[in-house]
Amino acid sequence: MTRLSGFAQTLKASDIAALLKLTEKPEVISFAGGLPAPELFPIEEMKSVDTAIYETEGSKAVQYGLTEGYGEFRKQLQKRMKDKFFVDCSTEDIVVTTGSQQALFILSQLLLDEGQTVLMESPSYMGAIMAFNPRWPKYTEVPTDEAGMIPEELDKILAADDSIRVIYVIPEFQNPTGITWSLERRKAFIEVINKYDVTVLEDNPYGEIRYDIERIPSLKSLDTQGKVVYMGSFSKIFLPGLRLGWIVANPQIIDKFVKFKQAVDLGTSTFGQRQAAYYCNMYDMEAHIRKITDLYRKRRDIMCASMAKYFPDSVTFTYPKGGLFTWVTLPEHVDATALMPKCLARNVAYVPGGIFYPNGGRRNHFRLNYSNMPEERIVEGVKRLGEVLHAALDA
Known part of the structure; x- marks a missing residue:
């Protein structure tokens, strides 16, 4: 028997994970993953990109590179941060990561000691909880409404707990949930955190997939004290399999991040970074994003219209102005995890909401993804969910 670390011994497959494995069957209409639409992957263009990389750079393209990232790609990210997220930064402020999940993991290692507190929205991204857990933190969920984290509640929590290191x-x-913070809420948030010795991790993998809302300055763009670490990703707007993300942070964090990343993987795929950089130079990335956005807007509308038609009146859901998800709320006495086997029996799946709360509880929610399934399967899947919900709630 191999003697494992204490943390490794805590790693067990959950009942939900076992259920979600069943969603891989082709007959299942799965709204569970956060998967982009594969039909929009620019496969033919990438064939030309790969040829151009080899013809231009040859073997250099597949050699080791700088841990910080491929220079041309970081220049493009610098411009993207200015044009899209209102952030003035230099290429030295940017490190390319192997997906934003790697950024979350490394940052947790750099910023947290065992027993310190992480503040999160309520609910929050389950992948972040997974990345933080190896540091054995405590979690405090900050009350959150339709405009984001409530600043007054955040201020009370920060004033009462000196162990808080990360938000x-x-x-x-x-x-x-699909909700977006208002500009007023963002400014109030920055005013609060400026009073405390904390680091803010601003995760923004969905910010370029916008439907009905103008661009709003990022938290990083409002940051005057170097407290915000911005995390971006190409996974939702380009090719998720390339695993390309990045961080923008102050020099102290960048220095430690690079040193830790060298111990993890030495550097993100040099060829993958070139693929993204060459695509941006050879083709119109903004047109590609508009194409994605148009399709996802249509699928959001179809899903929300179908839920309004087929779900019981006591079930509510969010109408996101961007991104990939809507959040469904059931009556308080209904357990979404308990309902999932009945939905899987009808070959339709979602992610139960309980796993998005780091301290558990509040099981009367589930998350639906609308980006991956074609329109007719969205309608049929929501109809099947509605039948299960009616059977459970009308009995």
């Missing part, structure tokens, strides 16, 4: 937030089209 993790998703201000744009939040996962799982």
Whole structure:
């Protein structure tokens, strides 16, 4: 028997994980994953991109590179941060990561000691909870409404707990709820955190998938004290399999981040970074994003219209202005996890909401993804969910 670490011994498959494995069957209409639409992956263009990389750079393209990232790609990210997220930064402020999940993990290692507290929205992204857990933190959920984290409640919590080191937030089209923080709420948040010795992790993988809302300055753009670490991703707007993310942070964090990343993987795929950089130079990335956005807006509308038609009146849901998810709320006495086997029996799946709360509880929610399934399957899947919900709530 191999002697494992204490943390490794805590790693067990949950009942939910076992249920979600069943969603891989082709007959299942799955709204569970946060998967982009595969039909929009620019496969033919990437064939030309790969040829151009080899013809231009040859073997250099597949050699080791800087841990910080491929220079041309970081220049493009610097411009993207200015144009899209209102952030003035240098390439030295940017590190390319192997997906934003790696950024979450490394940052948790750099910023947290065992027993310290992480503040999160309520609910929040389950992948962040997974990344933080190896540090054995405590979690405090900050009351959250349709405009985001409530500043007055945040201030009370920060004033009462000196062990708080990290605040993790998703201000744009939040996962799982789909809500977006207002500009007023963002400014109030910055005013609060400026009073305390904390680091804010601003996760923004969905910010470029916008439907009905103008761009709002990111928290990082409002940050005057270097307290905000911005995390971005190409996974939702380009090719998720390339695993390309990035952080923008103050020099102290960048220095430690690079040193830790060297111990993790030495550096993110040099060829994958070139693929993204060359695509941006050879093709119109903004047109590609508009194409994605148009399709996802249509699918959001179809899902929300179908829920309004087929779900019981006592069930509510969010109408996101961007991103990939809507959040469904059932009457308080209904357990979404308990309902899931009945839905799987009808070959339709979602993610039960309980796992988005780091301290458990509040099981009367589930998350639906609308980006991956074609329109006719969205309608049929929501109809099947509605039948299960009616059977459970009308009995």
